[in-house]
Amino acid sequence: MSDVIKLENISKSFVNGAGQSLEVLKDVSLKVQQGETLSIMGPSGCGKSTLLNIIGTLDDFDEGALEITDQKVTSKNVDEYADLRLSTIGFVFQKHHLMPQLTALENVLLPTLKSKIPNAEKRANELFESVGLGDRKNHHPGQLSGGECQRVALCRALINSPKVLLADEPTGALDEESANQLTELLLKLNKDENLTLVTVTHSKELANRMSTIYELKNGVLDKK
Ligand SMILES: Nc1ncnc2c1ncn2[C@@H]1O[C@H](COP(=O)(O)OP(=O)(O)OP(=O)(O)O)[C@@H](O)[C@H]1O
């Protein structure tokens, strides 16, 4: 089986305000097959979101090689990968990034304007039902709680039936019961749609439901 995500010796540094270079990722390698589930844990500020952004072709890297579904990602111009992202990757950000002027349903349908998938509204309705927000579709983000916004963001990430879901703290704003429901939903999509799950989390409950747990520490990614 081929890998949907392949990182080889990825390194990434940021320059801080004082002009010093901070190496956030050091020679990180990772292979993920379609349908795998994994969790990336590690202390705040260790580079988890940075790693997820690189995998999602939203951020560039300094050294190493990245392939997503056998497509090489090399350019510093991440805009080139818009189509790859649209067709292959669903992203749940640590902050939900919903458009405040659109309703929940309009937010979820936004990625379908370009992908033009058939039956988009039907899938959106099913997703809203599955996250328990069937009656909140016409609310604006400002009229929804933080956890509800996060669930809407999950629907938006899943609307185009991506191969890979990259989820940054998807249960971070949720109570225990809602977090469990969301975890069950992710695992159901993994089973039904062979959705590959890459979750970044501080939650041991979520991490323990994934088949592999990685820890990112001092720039190094290790299997736990
Ligand atoms: N654009 C940037 N410019 C400079 N430094 C950055 C930038 N983005 C992130 N960093 C730094 O890189 C480090 C890793 O950040 P990142 O957001 O990846 O951490 P994280 O593991 O996701 O943390 P958390 O668990 O708090 O979300 C932090 O020290 C952060 O300050």
Ligand SMILES: [Mg+2]
């Ligand atoms: Mg983060």
